[in-house]
Amino acid sequence: MIAARAMGGALLLAGLAAPWLASEYVLSVLIVSLWFAYVGQAWNIMMGFAGQLSLGHAMYVGLGAYAAAGLFVFTGIGPWLGAPLAVIVAVIAGAGIGWLGFRFQVKGVYFALLTIAFAEFTRILFDHITVLGGSGGLFLPVGQRSGVDLINLRGGPVMFYYVIFVMTVAITALSWALLRTRLGYQWQAIREDAEAAEAVGVPVFRTKLLAVMLSAGLTALGGVFFAFYYNTLFPEQIFAKSRSIEMILAPIIGGMGTVLGPLVGALLLTPLGELTMAVIAGLGVTNAGVRQVVFGVLLILVLWFLPQGVWPWLTQRWAKGRRQ
Amino acid sequence: MTDLLVVDGVSRSFRGLRAVSEVGFTVPEGGIVGLIGPNGAGKTTCFNLIAGVLRPDQGDIRFAGRSLIGLRPDQIAAAGIGRTFQIVRPFPELTVRQNVTVGALLRHRRVADAEAAADAVLSRLELATKADRHAGSLTLPDRKRLEVARALATNPRLLLLDEVMAGLRPTEIDAMVAILVDLNRTTGLTILLIEHVMRAVMALCQHIVVLHHGELIAAGPPAAIQSNPTVIGSYLGEEALG
Ligand SMILES: Nc1ncnc2c1ncn2[C@@H]1O[C@H](COP(=O)(O)OP(=O)(O)OP(=O)(O)O)[C@@H](O)[C@H]1O
Ligand SMILES: [Mg+2]
Numbered sequence: 023m024i025a026a027r028a029m030g031g032a033l034l035l036a037g038l039a040a041p042w043l044a045s046e047y048v049l050s051v052l053i054v055s056l057w058f059a060y061v062g063q064a065w066n067i068m069m070g071f072a073g074q075l076s077l078g079h080a081m082y083v084g085l086g087a088y089a090a091a092g093l094f095v096f097t098g099i100g101p102w103l104g105a106p107l108a109v110i111v112a113v114i115a116g117a118g119i120g121w122l123g124f125r126f127q128v129k130g131v132y133f134a135l136l137t138i139a140f141a142e143f144t145r146i147l148f149d150h151i152t153v154l155g156g157s158g159g160l161f162l163p164v165g166q167r168s169g170v171d172l173i174n175l176r177g178g179p180v181m182f183y184y185v186i187f188v189m190t191v192a193i194t195a196l197s198w199a200l201l202r203t204r205l206g207y208q209w210q211a212i213r214e215d216a217e218a219a220e221a222v223g224v225p226v227f228r229t230k231l232l233a234v235m236l237s238a239g240l241t242a243l244g245g246v247f248f249a250f251y252y253n254t255l256f257p258e259q260i261f262a263k264s265r266s267i268e269m270i271l272a273p274i275i276g277g278m279g280t281v282l283g284p285l286v287g288a289l290l291l292t293p294l295g296e297l298t299m300a301v302i303a304g305l306g307v308t309n310a311g312v313r314q315v316v317f318g319v320l321l322i323l324v325l326w327f328l329p330q331g332v333w334p335w336l337t338q339r340w341a342k343g344r345r346q
Numbered sequence: 347m348t349d350l351l352v353v354d355g356v357s358r359s360f361r362g363l364r365a366v367s368e369v370g371f372t373v374p375e376g377g378i379v380g381l382i383g384p385n386g387a388g389k390t391t392c393f394n395l396i397a398g399v400l401r402p403d404q405g406d407i408r409f410a411g412r413s414l415i416g417l418r419p420d421q422i423a424a425a426g427i428g429r430t431f432q433i434v435r436p437f438p439e440l441t442v443r444q445n446v447t448v449g450a451l452l453r454h455r456r457v458a459d460a461e462a463a464a465d466a467v468l469s470r471l472e473l474a475t476k477a478d479r480h481a482g483s484l485t486l487p488d489r490k491r492l493e494v495a496r497a498l499a500t501n502p503r504l505l506l507l508d509e510v511m512a513g514l515r516p517t518e519i520d521a522m523v524a525i526l527v528d529l530n531r532t533t534g535l536t537i538l539l540i541e542h543v544m545r546a547v548m549a550l551c552q553h554i555v556v557l558h559h560g561e562l563i564a565a566g567p568p569a570a571i572q573s574n575p576t577v578i579g580s581y582l583g584e585e586a587l588g
Contacts, residue, residue, distance in 0.1 A: 214437035223423035223452035
């Protein structure tokens with residue numbers, strides 16, 4: 023507990039100061055790290071808290087990104103309305119998938135397959151929505167990168183850094199609070215044993231559905247950020263299976279079901295991936311698959327030696343250290 | 347006394363096997379009733395039918411005058427029936443207190459209130475010192491106690507106990523019997539229990555129902571059941587030998 027607080031405080035201070043200390047390159051790596059921390063937290067609510075495995079979370083990123091970007095491109099209305107729209111679209115999609123899966127008792131791996139199938143279906147669908155650019159992509163008009171326009175989310179890297187920083191802090195606080203609510207207890211009970219949870223009065227179907235909807239809506243906000251930060255959207259990229267997988271690595275390596283696990287995982291993983299890329303590029307090798315291999319090896323190592331994840335292992339070590 | 351639970355001509359088959367066959371009995375409000383019979387007699391299946399995990403092929407189950415048929419297990423829990431599982435099902439990664447708090451959250455909206463209720467139940471079941479342990483790390487007797495505690499925390503009117511004494515030492519059995527008697531006396535809790543430990547059954551129950559091959563073969567007060575030739579032939583005799 024004290025370890026968690028110290029760690030949290032240090033991270034918070036470092037995070038606030040970062041843009042003034044970091045180079046533009048380092049800042050861009052931090053933005054990506056925090057983005058993965060944010061979406062990792064959103065996924066963790068569904069899987070880590072409620073025990074429902076989704077391997078198609080890129081779908082909610084994509085839906086959120088396209089909803090907000092489409093609104094902006096066609097009407098000039100910024101994320102202040104685009105973000106709520108993105109959340110609504112993703113929540114409806116999540117509710118649909120959850121309803122289908124839970125209504126017909128599709129469990130575990132089969133439910134995960136269902137989430138993959140829907141993500142793939144959505145990707146193919148967006149390839150053919152010509153108004154949104156189809157497979158050719160959707161491009162947001164890029165404003166000056168020097169100004170700061172929070173309402174329309176137009177500005178430079180420092181602005182985007184603080185936006186994703188605040189989003190990540192907020193979702194971490196939300197996760198912390200949720201775990202302490204009635205709903206949080208009921209999610210964990212379902213994760214541990216759904217039938218036993220039902221026997222003590224937990225309405226399992228509704229409670230699981232809430233987890234999916236909340237997770238989907240929060241993930242969509244990550245998609246909105248993505249759209250306005252990168253300004254280009256391709257269905258092949260944003261809905262990609264590889265993205266769905268990459269999004270869940272941080273919480274798995276950091277520690278599923280914990281509040282700080284996804285954050286710790288993302289802050290380890292993304293910089294490590296970047297470092298690998300830099301080293302590889304320095305060696306003059308061009309191979310896009312190397313990063314995936316590094317992540318894969320790291321995943322195996324963590325699952326082998328620290329099956330609970332890095333963060334629970336760290337807290338246990340600290341607790342042990344203090345007792346001695 | 348009025349009947350809190352009425353099981354009325356209930357049957358349930360699994361792929362041709364009649365696990366429960368036209369079984370009927372009642373549990374009076376405030377009473378303690380035993381459900382006994384040899385392995386595979388259909389006792390746990392009866393519990394699953396009452397708790398809504400399984401749906402009867404025919405027959406009706408009424409609780410406090412209202413039919414339970416078609417209700418989900420969580421709705422039946424909310425109606426006031428708590429149950430334990432013969433093969434214990436704790437929430438292993440949660441602490442003992444959290445396990446019981448989940449049960450208490452059925453009646454309490456606020457987590458703090460539920461925790462207070464959970465702590466009261468834990469001390470009643472002598473689990474208070476283990477409240478912060480992970481449920482997965484408990485010994486079997488403690489897990490059995492935790493099953494009872496979690497069900498009790500839902501504040502039920504009727505408690506279904508499925509072999510909560512199995513695997514307990516004699517002193518632990520006596521302690522559990524004392525707890526149940528106390529709960530029954532002080533709170534008026536109605537109990538239906540499945541039990542192979544005859545000492546506990548005879549000490550607790552005012553009425554006993556005997557199942558064999560899914561059928562009800564005898565019902566009555568403990569003394570009558572103990573001397574019932576059919577029961578001795580099919581169950582008690584074999585228990586005495588074993
Ligand atoms: N879900 C199920 N599917 C198929 N068969 C089942 C199922 N549940 C129970 N049975 C069968 O129904 C019969 C009655 O089982 P049940 O568990 O009710 O017995 P029991 O009286 O509780 O026995 P024990 O004393 O061993 O716990 C058994 O033959 C069992 O194999
Ligand atoms: Mg049984």
